[in-house]
Amino acid sequence: MTITLSGIAKTFGDFTAVHPLDLTVPEGSFFALLGASGCGKTTTLRMIAGLEEPTSGSILLGEDDITRLPPHKRPVNTVFQNYALFPHLDVTENIAFGLRRRGVKSVSKQVAEMLDLVQLGDMARRKPRQLSGGQQQRVALARALINRPQVLLLDEPLGALDLKLRRQMQLELKRIQTEVGITFVHVTHDQEEAMTMADSVAVMYGGRVEQLGPPAELYENPRSTFVANFLGTSNLIEAEVLSPGTAGPEQLRVQVVGADATLRLPAARCAVDGVGAGTKVLVGVRPEKISLAHTDDADSVPRGVPEDHNRLTGRITDASYLGVSWQYVVESPAGTQLTVYEQNVSRDSRLTPGAHVVLHWQPAHTFALDAAQDAAAGEEAV
Amino acid sequence: MSTTVHASARSGSGARGPASPVRWLRRNAVVLVGCAALAYLLVPNLVVLLFSFNKPAGRFNYAWRTFSTDAWTDPCGVADMCGSLGLSLQIAVLATLIATAFGTFAAFALARYRFRGKSTTNALIFLPMAMPEVVMGASLGTLFLNTRVQFGFVTILIAHVMFCLSFVVVAVKARVMSMDPRLEEAARDLYAGPFQTFWRVTLPLAAPGIAAGAMLSFALSFDDFIITQFNAGPSTVTFPMFVWGAAQRGVPVQVNVIGSAMFVLALAIVLGGQLAANRRKKS
Numbered sequence: 001m002t003i004t005l006s007g008i009a010k011t012f013g014d015f016t017a018v019h020p021l022d023l024t025v026p027e028g029s030f031f032a033l034l035g036a037s038g039c040g041k042t043t044t045l046r047m048i049a050g051l052e053e054p055t056s057g058s059i060l061l062g063e064d065d066i067t068r069l070p071p072h073k074r075p076v077n078t079v080f081q082n083y084a085l086f087p088h089l090d091v092t093e094n095i096a097f098g099l100r101r102r103g104v105k106s107v108s109k110q111v112a113e114m115l116d117l118v119q120l121g122d123m124a125r126r127k128p129r130q131l132s133g134g135q136q137q138r139v140a141l142a143r144a145l146i147n148r149p150q151v152l153l154l155d156e157p158l159g160a161l162d163l164k165l166r167r168q169m170q171l172e173l174k175r176i177q178t179e180v181g182i183t184f185v186h187v188t189h190d191q192e193e194a195m196t197m198a199d200s201v202a203v204m205y206g207g208r209v210e211q212l213g214p215p216a217e218l219y220e221n222p223r224s225t226f227v228a229n230f231l232g233t234s235n236l237i238e239a240e241v242l243s244p245g246t247a248g249p250e251q252l253r254v255q256v257v258g259a260d261a262t263l264r265l266p267a268a269r270c271a272v273d274g275v276g277a278g279t280k281v282l283v284g285v286r287p288e289k290i291s292l293a294h295t296d297d298a299d300s301v302p303r304g305v306p307e308d309h310n311r312l313t314g315r316i317t318d319a320s321y322l323g324v325s326w327q328y329v330v331e332s333p334a335g336t337q338l339t340v341y342e343q344n345v346s347r348d349s350r351l352t353p354g355a356h357v358v359l360h361w362q363p364a365h366t367f368a369l370d371a372a373q374d375a376a377a378g379e380e381a382v
Numbered sequence: 383m384s385t386t387v388h389a390s391a392r393s394g395s396g397a398r399g400p401a402s403p404v405r406w407l408r409r410n411a412v413v414l415v416g417c418a419a420l421a422y423l424l425v426p427n428l429v430v431l432l433f434s435f436n437k438p439a440g441r442f443n444y445a446w447r448t449f450s451t452d453a454w455t456d457p458c459g460v461a462d463m464c465g466s467l468g469l470s471l472q473i474a475v476l477a478t479l480i481a482t483a484f485g486t487f488a489a490f491a492l493a494r495y496r497f498r499g500k501s502t503t504n505a506l507i508f509l510p511m512a513m514p515e516v517v518m519g520a521s522l523g524t525l526f527l528n529t530r531v532q533f534g535f536v537t538i539l540i541a542h543v544m545f546c547l548s549f550v551v552v553a554v555k556a557r558v559m560s561m562d563p564r565l566e567e568a569a570r571d572l573y574a575g576p577f578q579t580f581w582r583v584t585l586p587l588a589a590p591g592i593a594a595g596a597m598l599s600f601a602l603s604f605d606d607f608i609i610t611q612f613n614a615g616p617s618t619v620t621f622p623m624f625v626w627g628a629a630q631r632g633v634p635v636q637v638n639v640i641g642s643a644m645f646v647l648a649l650a651i652v653l654g655g656q657l658a659a660n661r662r663k664k665s
Contacts, residue, residue, distance in 0.1 A: 071570040084568040088586045098572035
């Protein structure tokens with residue numbers, strides 16, 4: 001069922017947890033609310049569950065207004081952070097809880113089906129404290145899913161699991177979602193988790209949605225510095241727009257502040273409205289899009305820099321081996337330390353700290369953001 | 383870390399050498415002290431039990447004479463004793479029920495809600511526990527006297543509910559504070575209305591605290607002498623009052639029988655509870 005939040009907001013005393021927010025979660029989708037702690041994502045989820053009453057705005061489930069409905073009357077179930085399993089009931093009774101409350105008499109068949117779905121058949125009579133974290137997580141999931149809710153809400157469901165189990169459960173959750181076809185709304189602070197599982201992601205920051213879209217769209221074309229830094233790593237370079245149109249109608253040319261270099265980017269990938277000559281922007285490029293060439297052969301063929309690439313000069317200050325790739329930190333007159341990931345294929349052995357290099361990348365991989373924002377927003381939050 | 387390794391290595395080599403009593407003592411000191419402490423607690427009870435099988439020569443059951451089960455076969459053989467026992471049990475059960483109900487409500491209010499005068503209430507609840515019983519008993523008695531309330535069953539009951547209440551509040555509040563509020567949210571999320579949430583989740587989770595409060599109440603009420611003495615009427619003699627009165631003229635063996643029976647019963651309840659918990663854990 002489609003969820004429509006319109007103008008939904010929540011304040012606690014003087015503190016605004018969620019600013020008026022409009023959001024539509026399409027039916028059957030896996031939707032992630034992503035953000036650092038305190039960004040309002042959990043509050044938003046709790047408002048959908050009915051555990052928090054919105055200060056203003058309305059929540060529609062399909063066509064029905066559920067804004068004022070108490071939680072036990074909403075066809076919505078939640079998988080809580082740390083699971084909140086009932087310690088005095090065994091696995092079977094935990095899972096059957098929702099059915100029993102709605103007066104279903106024979107629950108054993110459905111409980112058995114659910115235990116199968118989450119692969120916990122032989123744990124039926126155990127108490128929650130006798131289960132491992134991953135098993136408790138599955139019980140929490142089964143307890144919610146057995147009610148066949150219109151929408152399943154997941155509040156950091158994998159937060160308490162270790163890395164390996166988390167990966168496994170990510171795939172598991174995705175499998176179950178495809179199998180049952182229910183709309184999932186997933187709250188997480190882990191950008192990788194959101195990217196692997198969700199069809200669309202809403203990045204939240206300070207009680208507002210910064211950007212909404214499919215994971216690839218958010219990663220390739222961030223519209224704010226927070227999104228650029230929170231999802232992966234971005235190199236942000238201060239620049240000024242040169243008179244538009246000089247590079248054709250589809251392209252923008254910018255002058256890097258503090259360096260003698262101009263860069264080009266597709267006009268459509270500029271997140272600033274109404275750019276003109278002299279507009280200050282932050283030019284961004286992802287570290288894995290950048291290639292390095294040693295200065296000595298920057299202009300030679302075939303190792304050199306293709307004619308149409310953006311290029312910047314710099315000096316390597318740090319090189320670290322990450323297994324699948326090398327990570328370089330390059331100091332550039334453009335003012336920032338630039339990060340570059342080079343695939344660990346055929347590495348130029350001269351690329352060591354101190355070496356002078358040319359960084360180059362395709363203009364199509366370049367984006368531009370409004371320079372009025374904090375360029376470091378979202379960096380430390382990861 | 384390294385000292386631990388050394389110590390265990392040394393004791394390991396010592397175990398192979400000849401057994402030394404000093405070493406044995408050192409290794410079992412904690413157990414010995416524990417047993418001594420238990421004995422200190424239990425010996426008086428055992429003496430009571432032993433003397434319940436005595437056949438004393440005079441009216442005082444203080445010197446051992448000969449083994450007899452007379453008192454056990456005729457526990458109510460002493461005039462008025464079983465009546466006072468019944469009265470004590472009645473008061474203890476009623477006081478426990480009332481104090482547990484009100485104390486549980488109060489504990490939830492204090493643990494879950496914010497309201498004006500909360501900290502004052504918190505302090506006042508503790509007062510009956512801290513106040514000397516003589517003072518409380520006497521002042522309550524004065525109050526009843528001045529408001530011309532007839533002394534008797536009701537005044538004793540009111541007095542007992544008063545001092546039991548604080549113990550229930552303390553026990554239940556500690557439990558409620560440690561309960562995860564998300565469990566109730568989970569229940570509400572899973573289609574349980576307010577009443578069902580309370581009945582199916584809140585109450586079962588708080589039950590150990592409530593049970594502890596109730597057991598304390600029962601024991602305190604059954605046992606109380608000082609406050610009861612100030613607030614009893616001429617015809618309401620509770621068991622502790624009977625024992626005190628009897629002690630002036632000579633203690634019948636039946637008092638030991640009742641005392642021993644109570645002790646054995648309490649022991650059985652505790653052991654039974656322990657066994658049930660163990661079995662539940664195993665299954």
